[in-house]
Amino acid sequence: MAPRTAAEPxxxxxxxxxxxxxxxxxxxxxxxxxxxxxxxxxxxxxxxxSLSSRTACRKAQLDLARVEERLFSLEGxxxxxxxxxxxxxxxxxxxxxxxxxxxxxxxxxLALRGKIPFVNTFAAFLxxxxxxxxxxxxxxxxxxxxxxxxxxxxxxxFAGSTHHxxxxxAILRTLPNLVILSPADAVETYKATWxxxxxxxxxxxRLGRAETPQVxxxxxxxxxxxxxxxxxxxxxxLLATGNQMVAEAVAAAKRLGQAGIGARVLDVxxxxxxxxxxxxxxxxxxxxxxxxxxxxxxxxxxxVAELLAQEAPVPLVRVGVEDRxxxxxxxxxxxxxxxxxxxxxxxxxxRRALERKRTLGRRARRx
Amino acid sequence: MTVGGSPQWxxxxxxxxxxxxxxxxxxxxxRDARFFSLEANPDxxxxxxxxAEFPERYVAWTGAEASLIGAAGGLALAGKxxxxxxFSARGLMRACEQVRLDLCYHHANAKLFGSIDEGPEAGSPExxxxxxxxxxxxxxxxxxxxxxxxxxxxxxxxxxxAGAHAGPVYVRLARHATPPVYGLxxxxxxGRGIVLRDGSDLTLVAASxxxxxxxxxxxxxxxxxxxDARVIDLHTVKPIDRALLAQAAxxxxxxxxxxxxxxxxxxxxxVAEALGDDCxxxxxILGVPDACREQAGTRQEQLRRCGLDAPGIAGSAxxxxxxxxxxxx
Numbered sequence: 001m002a003p004r005t006a007a008e009p010x011x012x013x014x015x016x017x018x019x020x021x022x023x024x025x026x027x028x029x030x031x032x033x034x035x036x037x038x039x040x041x042x043x044x045x046x047x048x049x050s051l052s053s054r055t056a057c058r059k060a061q062l063d064l065a066r067v068e069e070r071l072f073s074l075e076g077x078x079x080x081x082x083x084x085x086x087x088x089x090x091x092x093x094x095x096x097x098x099x100x101x102x103x104x105x106x107x108x109x110l111a112l113r114g115k116i117p118f119v120n121t122f123a124a125f126l127x128x129x130x131x132x133x134x135x136x137x138x139x140x141x142x143x144x145x146x147x148x149x150x151x152x153x154x155x156x157x158f159a160g161s162t163h164h165x166x167x168x169x170a171i172l173r174t175l176p177n178l179v180i181l182s183p184a185d186a187v188e189t190y191k192a193t194w195x196x197x198x199x200x201x202x203x204x205x206r207l208g209r210a211e212t213p214q215v216x217x218x219x220x221x222x223x224x225x226x227x228x229x230x231x232x233x234x235x236x237x238l239l240a241t242g243n244q245m246v247a248e249a250v251a252a253a254k255r256l257g258q259a260g261i262g263a264r265v266l267d268v269x270x271x272x273x274x275x276x277x278x279x280x281x282x283x284x285x286x287x288x289x290x291x292x293x294x295x296x297x298x299x300x301x302x303x304v305a306e307l308l309a310q311e312a313p314v315p316l317v318r319v320g321v322e323d324r325x326x327x328x329x330x331x332x333x334x335x336x337x338x339x340x341x342x343x344x345x346x347x348x349x350x351r352r353a354l355e356r357k358r359t360l361g362r363r364a365r366r367x
Numbered sequence: 368m369t370v371g372g373s374p375q376w377x378x379x380x381x382x383x384x385x386x387x388x389x390x391x392x393x394x395x396x397x398r399d400a401r402f403f404s405l406e407a408n409p410d411x412x413x414x415x416x417x418x419a420e421f422p423e424r425y426v427a428w429t430g431a432e433a434s435l436i437g438a439a440g441g442l443a444l445a446g447k448x449x450x451x452x453x454f455s456a457r458g459l460m461r462a463c464e465q466v467r468l469d470l471c472y473h474h475a476n477a478k479l480f481g482s483i484d485e486g487p488e489a490g491s492p493e494x495x496x497x498x499x500x501x502x503x504x505x506x507x508x509x510x511x512x513x514x515x516x517x518x519x520x521x522x523x524x525x526x527x528x529a530g531a532h533a534g535p536v537y538v539r540l541a542r543h544a545t546p547p548v549y550g551l552x553x554x555x556x557x558g559r560g561i562v563l564r565d566g567s568d569l570t571l572v573a574a575s576x577x578x579x580x581x582x583x584x585x586x587x588x589x590x591x592x593x594x595d596a597r598v599i600d601l602h603t604v605k606p607i608d609r610a611l612l613a614q615a616a617x618x619x620x621x622x623x624x625x626x627x628x629x630x631x632x633x634x635x636x637x638v639a640e641a642l643g644d645d646c647x648x649x650x651x652i653l654g655v656p657d658a659c660r661e662q663a664g665t666r667q668e669q670l671r672r673c674g675l676d677a678p679g680i681a682g683s684a685x686x687x688x689x690x691x692x693x694x695x696x
Contacts, residue, residue: 174628
């Protein structure tokens with residue numbers, strides 16, 4: 001394996017660095033936007049950074065570039081010019097165009113020369129059109145490239161199946177060295193972008209397209225590989241990942257709570273490496289549901305199934321797209337409901353998991 | 368279509384799964400004029416018999432997998448049945464998007480035959496021509512049937528079955544010769560696993576060349592310790608044979624999967640998902656650890672280092688049994 005770039009703290013460039021002087025590598029860092037901005041997650045912050053993960057990630061890259069001179073932003077023609085990275089840092093902005101293989105290859109070259117390149121393009125084209133480059137050039141040599149896949153899941157809605165992406169987690173999860181982050185909302189996306197920049201090695205950041213419900217209303221510590229418990233409960237555990245899905249899981253837990261069912265909710269923002277401790281603790285409820293805007297095969301559900309089967313076998317219901325192309329297109333929220341990913345579907349899945357937990361319990365008692 | 372084929376055909380000694388697959392492709396072409404052979408590696412002599420007999424149905428584009436798979440999609444939509452021969456690494460990964468959009472999205476009646484290794488004895492580290500994450504990738508693509516036959520004989524029958532199956536199929540092959548599993552022929556049915564050996568203490572579930580034979584040999588080692596292991600050739604990784612797995616889980620209580628693939632997302636992942644749905648019992652996933660992926664050596668050495676040879680599998684099975692023995696009623 002080629003040597004990785006040294007794990008040194010982000011290099012700050014002069015006076016813009018006041019708010020991030022500790023560097024995002026330090027515990028609790030990556031929390032502050034440089035300068036005296038609004039409190040993260042506050043209404044003023046949302047007004048500035050938006051509810052959309054894709055905008056929040058772009059703004060995070062711009063904030064990072066102000067304090068980290070090694071950061072480059074590479075563009076696959078997503079047309080995100082409302083965040084003026086290209087104007088502020090024309091020398092560190094590269095518009096590669098619709099050429100995903102070259103986009104990733106260029107980023108690898110930059111990374112091997114000690115830069116921190118962020119690759120911005122569609123999740124579907126990053127993970128599938130540039131699949132070989134991501135496998136071989138990025139993951140294969142542990143290059144310090146940050147891959148940002150936008151419009152993941154069904155968020156491409158009207159663009160149809162070509163632009164939907166329900167395969168990326170399964171494809172990328174087999175790769176060695178690659179961290180997979182799938183944040184829950186714009187706030188977490190902002191923090192995940194900083195955490196990705198500070199991480200020494202390749203990271204894939206999976207984002208949606210539209211504005212999605214806010215999950216985090218204040219600052220908190222995001223640690224790569226550590227899931228966040230959003231609600232406590234001992235009857236069933238909902239393990240969710242990604243924009244919209246974590247919010248749907250939280251809403252499902254509220255519905256279940258009204259029916260007297262205690263549902264624990266975990267935001268599994270890091271799909272790889274999976275937080276074994278948190279998942280196994282969730283398995284102690286005896287019934288687990290995974291929730292993802294991804295194929296039910298091979299994604300978060302697969303990762304959790306593999307861990308549970310080997311360490312704590314309990315009934316598992318995987319909520320996701322049922323292994324099909326989603327050709328019935330429409331507004332995002334309608335698609336989420338149509339393909340069985342909304343709070344109602346998650347609550348129903350939780351009831352199925354609970355029912356199977358009870359059946360197994362009865363059988364165990366009979367033995 | 369009449370491409371059933373006699374289950375009696377047995378591969379001669381030393382024939383690789385990839386070579387047996389070529390014979391079956393020629394057989395398909397003899398029976399049905401719709402079959403075309405598309406070749407990504409013409410310098411691989413495997414395609415020559417097909418070309419000699421059916422030159423007008425043979426297409427070779429060296430190292431242009433994306434174009435080749437696009438052409439396969441076109442042929443399929445025009446009513447032909449293209450058989451694409453390729454390296455899995457290049458066909459599935461470099462041309463991943465074409466596989467997804469030109470074949471799977473259209474439910475195109477095309478068949479992909481991918482080798483996961485480079486040649487008769489080559490045991491190179493994972494690289495341009497060798498990739499082992501293919502099962503996870505193929506499994507995530509809607510509409511794609513995923514098959515990993517256990518030896519040359521099974522590969523022959525799997526190829527005939529793939530030819531008769533409507534829709535896109537990926538068949539995982541090896542170009543090096545592997546030990547025979549089906550010395551007496553093979554009744555191959557897509558989606559139906561084959562119980563190679565009955566047993567009641569645990570079940571070894573394996574797929575693809577080399578490791579199914581190793582699992583059988585491991586069962587023999589376990590028998591000497593008084594452990595009665597069932598062995599299943601789960602050649603169809605998608606759609607997975609849930610009924611056979613649930614039965615094995617109920618009856619033996621412990622499942623050990625064996626695959627030449629990373630331990631995430633492949634056969635082990637598919638089995639874990641099915642068990643979580645139907646019958647949660649303890650399992651152990653044996654595959655290629657990340658640390659082993661960059662090591663070169665002969666094929667046998669590579670499998671041994673990963674613990675995928677018979678002693679390695681038997682040892683892991685014993686440890687899993689010891690770990691879970693107390694908890695199983």
